[in-house]
Amino acid sequence: MSGNFAITNEGTLAVALAELEAHLGEVMKEVRRLRALARSLEEENQRLRTIMIAEQAGEGGYQSLLRFYEEGFHVCPPHFARVRDGEGCLFCLSFLEKKKGMPSHG
Known part of the structure; x- marks a missing residue:
């Protein structure tokens, strides 16, 4: 056993x-x-x-946002700083267009 x-x-x-x-x-x-x-x-x-x-x-705010977007990140408030999937984001582009027309504060 x-x-x-x-x-x-x-x-x-x-x-x-x-x-x-x-x-x-x-x-x-x-x-x-x-x-x-x-x-x-x-x-x-x-x-x-x-x-x-x-x-x-000393880079201006709009230029920073634009470069940030071109680096592949969202700049729109709902998705700010998240990585984009390589495609454009209409929210980001609309946001950048609005910022482009605003006076600079820096």
């Missing part, structure tokens, strides 16, 4: 190890996804910093 018990334990251990390996694979997949997301967010953060530095260097 003790021989059967050992085989059962070895079989259970093998199943447990297989489940652990599968779980570890899923965890590693999630780690890779999070690293890619972090890298993307760091790049976006750097672009935003560049824009902010240019604005502080």
